[in-house]
Amino acid sequence: MRESKQGFIQRNRRLLLLLLDVACITAAYLITWIMISGRASLTEYRSLLFSSCVLFVLCFVIVYVMMGMYDSLWRYAEIYEFFRCALASVLAIAAFLIITLFIYQERRIPISVYLMSSIFAVSITLYTRLTYRMFRNTTITNAGRQRRRVLVVGAGDAASMLMHEIFRDSETDYNIVCVVDDNRQKVGRTIMGIKIMGTTEDIPTLVAQCDIDTILIAIPAADEANKRRILEICSRTACNMRMLPDIAKLINDGKDLLTRVREVKVEDLLGRDTVDLESARCTHTTGKVVMVTGGGGSIGSELCEQVAASRPKKLIIVDVYENSAYDVQQKLIRQYGDGLDLDVRIASVRDSKKMDALFEELRPQVVFHAAAHKHVPLMETSPEEAVKNNVCGTWNLARSADKYGTETFVLISTDKAVNPTSIMGATKRICEMIIQAMAKTSKTRFVAVRFGNVLGSNGSVIPLFKEQIAAGGPVTVTHPDIVRYFMTISEAVSLVISASAIAKGGEIFVLDMGHQVRILDLAENLIRLAGFLPYRDIPIVFTGLRPGEKLYEELMLSEEGVTDTGVNKIFIGNPGDIDKDSFFEQLAALKVLAYDNEREKVVRMVIDMVPTFKHEEHAAKTAVS
Numbered sequence: 001m002r003e004s005k006q007g008f009i010q011r012n013r014r015l016l017l018l019l020l021d022v023a024c025i026t027a028a029y030l031i032t033w034i035m036i037s038g039r040a041s042l043t044e045y046r047s048l049l050f051s052s053c054v055l056f057v058l059c060f061v062i063v064y065v066m067m068g069m070y071d072s073l074w075r076y077a078e079i080y081e082f083f084r085c086a087l088a089s090v091l092a093i094a095a096f097l098i099i100t101l102f103i104y105q106e107r108r109i110p111i112s113v114y115l116m117s118s119i120f121a122v123s124i125t126l127y128t129r130l131t132y133r134m135f136r137n138t139t140i141t142n143a144g145r146q147r148r149r150v151l152v153v154g155a156g157d158a159a160s161m162l163m164h165e166i167f168r169d170s171e172t173d174y175n176i177v178c179v180v181d182d183n184r185q186k187v188g189r190t191i192m193g194i195k196i197m198g199t200t201e202d203i204p205t206l207v208a209q210c211d212i213d214t215i216l217i218a219i220p221a222a223d224e225a226n227k228r229r230i231l232e233i234c235s236r237t238a239c240n241m242r243m244l245p246d247i248a249k250l251i252n253d254g255k256d257l258l259t260r261v262r263e264v265k266v267e268d269l270l271g272r273d274t275v276d277l278e279s280a281r282c283t284h285t286t287g288k289v290v291m292v293t294g295g296g297g298s299i300g301s302e303l304c305e306q307v308a309a310s311r312p313k314k315l316i317i318v319d320v321y322e323n324s325a326y327d328v329q330q331k332l333i334r335q336y337g338d339g340l341d342l343d344v345r346i347a348s349v350r351d352s353k354k355m356d357a358l359f360e361e362l363r364p365q366v367v368f369h370a371a372a373h374k375h376v377p378l379m380e381t382s383p384e385e386a387v388k389n390n391v392c393g394t395w396n397l398a399r400s401a402d403k404y405g406t407e408t409f410v411l412i413s414t415d416k417a418v419n420p421t422s423i424m425g426a427t428k429r430i431c432e433m434i435i436q437a438m439a440k441t442s443k444t445r446f447v448a449v450r451f452g453n454v455l456g457s458n459g460s461v462i463p464l465f466k467e468q469i470a471a472g473g474p475v476t477v478t479h480p481d482i483v484r485y486f487m488t489i490s491e492a493v494s495l496v497i498s499a500s501a502i503a504k505g506g507e508i509f510v511l512d513m514g515h516q517v518r519i520l521d522l523a524e525n526l527i528r529l530a531g532f533l534p535y536r537d538i539p540i541v542f543t544g545l546r547p548g549e550k551l552y553e554e555l556m557l558s559e560e561g562v563t564d565t566g567v568n569k570i571f572i573g574n575p576g577d578i579d580k581d582s583f584f585e586q587l588a589a590l591k592v593l594a595y596d597n598e599r600e601k602v603v604r605m606v607i608d609m610v611p612t613f614k615h616e617e618h619a620a621k622t623a624v625s
Contacts, residue, residue, distance in 0.1 A: 018061065024128055025060045028120035029053050032113050055103075056096050060121060063092040089122040147175035148214040151206060151239075153230060155181035155191045158244055159218035163192045177210045200230050207237045217243045235528035238537075284366075284501045288407075291316040291364035293349055293397065294371030296324025299412060301331075302493040303368050308332050314341040316362055319371070320348040349393030352400075359400035368496060369397055370412045372428070379424040380547040384602045387594035390427040394434050395587060402442040410500045411435050411448040413508070418450075419612045422547070426606045426613040432508055433609075434587070437580045439506035447503040449496045450510050453484045461519065465526050473538035475523045478545050483516035507572045583609075 030053065067088045097114060152159055159179065166174045178197040181187065186196050197206055206212065215234050219227070234241050290307050294300040295317035301324070308315055315332075319325040329344045336342075343362065347354045349371045372390050373379055379386040394411060401409045413432050416425030432448045439446040453461070461484075468475045487495075491511070499509040524534040532538045545551070590605045607613050 018065075020128060021064060021125060022057055022061065024124040025057050025121050026053060028124050029056045029113075029117045032117040032120055035116065052100060055099060056117065056121075059096040059099070060089070060092040060125075063088050063095060067091075085126055086122060089118070089125060093118040093121070147173045148240075149210065149212050150174045150176045150214045150216050151203065151210065151212045152176055152179045152194070153181075153200060153203070153215060153217045153234070154219040155179050155183070155186050155196050156219070156221075158220050160191060162216070162218050162244060163194065167192065174214070174216070176216075177212060178206055180206065200233055203233050204236050207239055212237075212239055215239045215241050217241065220244050231525075235525055238528070238533050241529060285310045285312050285497075287311070287313050288365040289314045289316070289363060290366045290368070291318060291358075291362070292368045292370060293318045293393075294369075294412075295319050295344075296321055296326075296328050297370060298489055299492055299496075300368075300370040301328045302489050303370060303496060304328055304332065306493055306497060307368075308336060308340050308342075311339075312341075314343060314362070316358075316364060317342070317344045318347055318349070318358065319344075320346065322346050348389075349397055350388050352392075352396040355396045355400050356403070359404040359406070363404055364401075365407045366500060367397065367401055367406055367409045368412070368500070369394060369410065372412070372431075374414070374424060376416070376422045376424045377546045379427070380422060383423040383606070384594045384597050384599055386423050386427045387590060387602055387606070390424070391430050391434070391587070392591050392594065394431040395591070398434055398438050398446065401444050401446075402438060406444045408445045408500050408503055409435070409438075409447070410496055410503070411446075412496060413448045413450040415450060415452045419614070420610065421614050423603065423606065423615070426610045426615070429610050429613070430587075430590075430606070433578055433583060436506050436508075437578050437583050440578075440580055442505075445503045445505040447499055447505065448508045449499045450508055451487055451492050451495060453486050461522070462526070465523055466530075469527055469530050469532070469538055474541040475527065475534075475538055476541050476543050477520050477523050478543055479551060480520050480542055482519045482545070482551050484519060486517050486522075487511065510571050 067084060069085060069088055093114070152163065163176060166172050166176060176192075176194050179191055179194050180198050180200055180203060181196055182199050184199065187198055189196055197210075203215065207215070215237070217227075217230060217234070219230070222230070231241070285307050290312045292300050292303050292307065292315070295304050296319040300317075300319070304315060304317055317325055317328060325344050325346060329342065332340060332342055345358060347358065349355060349369075371393060373386050398409060400406075411431055414425065414428050416422060417429035417432055418425075420426040420429055432450075435446040435448045438444070465475055495509065495511050499507070520540070523540055527534040527538045527540075530538075534540055586605070586609050590602065590609065593601045593605055603615060607615055
């Protein structure tokens with residue numbers, strides 16, 4: 001019944017609006033006569049009144065129709081629409097005045113009627129439309145759904161634009177209750193009819209006072225430090241937090257403001273500005289044969305996507321896990337179709353003969369080596385597997401790249417390779433040493449890229465925390481003081497690509513990642529972003545440092561000099577002094593031990609090869625002996 005009623009209104013909207021205007025304009029004209037006569041009985045003016053009233057109404061209706069006043073959607077009316085309505089009313093009054101001067105020459109209409117009826121008619125027609133717009137834009141429920149009670153942070157242009165869109169969109173579930181702004185001169189005033197009730201410091205109080213469940217941050221022009229301060233204040237509440245992105249990006253996207261409001265992401269809470277490394281630097285892979293090992297992983301798949309966007313001659317994905325490789329393959333096929341020459345090979349980097357055959361067949365010009373074992377605790381119990389995959393896999397690829405004339409070879413390394421305390425970190429340091437040693441004599445430009453933890457990557461702490469929060473807790477943190485460098489996947493991949501573009505050979509590229517982030521703070525913020533309060537709703541449990549785990553990470557060895565690359569926040573650790581011949585002799589011996597599964601001997605050999613490696617288990621055994 002309700003739907004049929006709404007359907008009838010929609011089908012006859014123009015007629016209903018016209019009838020409403022007729023009623024309003026008629027009422028405005030009659031009220032004017034009643035007011036100027038001083039009585040409700042107008043017998044002496046009856047003939048003049050009714051004929052002029054009909055003419056008055058006709059003038060308005062005809063002019064309104066001619067100016068398209070019944071074609072506009074008043075639910076979305078802007079200032080232009082109200083100006084056009086006012087202009088149409090003035091024209092209608094002018095037409096009425098001219099016509100009556102010729103028709104009613106013997107008995108003229110009082111001047112006061114012209115003035116007052118005009119004012120009433122214009123006011124009533126404008127107010128009816130404004131009232132309709134306000135009614136549609138302030139509907140409290142939508143299809144029986146309760147709207148979110150929203151606090152808006154910011155009372156500037158961006159907030160005004162956003163609130164305007166919210167008010168005119170009946171489908172949104174936002175109900176703006178109050179606004180805060182750090183400009184104290186604005187406090188106590190209103191924006192779009194909503195009161196500015198305080199500053200950002202008042203957010204926790206206002207959330208409780210106004211029963212807020214969603215905080216909408218509309219300050220896209222604020223610097224990162226100020227945003228983080230506001231996010232920290234908001235995170236003291238149990239509210240869902242959403243953020244308006246950069247207005248300039250919205251303009252470039254060409255999308256409306258409301259649809260681009262997004263959830264606050266954990267990267268918004270990083271202790272530094274997000275680095276823009278310009279993926280366009282990937283143009284050096286245009287027209288090249290590019291190979292990505294570990295192409296199904298978090299870093300590898302992002303590398304494949306960014307390389308594919310540069311229009312390579314061929315993109316080769318190498319991965320031992322067919323499911324992840326298949327997922328990346330299908331995504332790229334959907335996106336590029338026949339426009340991308342894509343070749344997916346299921347193979348292990350451990351297999352030297354297979355790698356050699358792939359390089360001989362495909363002749364990659366650029367190689368991004370992302371395949372590796374990365375889980376620190378798991379590698380502590382299987383050091384020989386870390387050597388087989390990380391060290392031997394890198395050696396296999398490096399030799400094939402050198403043999404078949406690869407132009408650039410980029411190793412994906414980690415900050416855990418610096419003064420390592422884990423087998424995983426130590427094997428990655430050996431991988432860096434392989435790259436530095438090969439670069440001494442090879443025509444191939446061998447480089448390594450070293451960065452910290454990647455937000456959201458497979459096996460990282462963020463997905464684990466999210467799973468624990470979804471399960472109701474507890475969230476497990478190894479140590480209250482443990483800190484890590486963090487970067488987004490896109491930042492990591494941009495660094496890798498930028499490094500390959502400016503590589504000369506032998507460099508270890510490092511990103512200036514700002515301050516390290518405390519893992520406990522990260523866990524608490526993730527709990528708040530999920531709408532819970534840490535320790536009250538979701539417990540946090542400290543489990544102790546895992547084998548091979550450090551309280552903090554480093555990005556540079558003490559002997560590595562730092563050189564500025566000229567690229568924003570990318571630096572170079574200069575090649576160390578490596579005795580190429582003795583190093584490769586040790587490497588060959590390590591490979592034999594690993595494939596013989598001599599666990600203890602593998603660890604001792606790794607310690608000998610990496611002077612900065614401090615392995616707790618070996619140190620403890622040495623102390624006992």
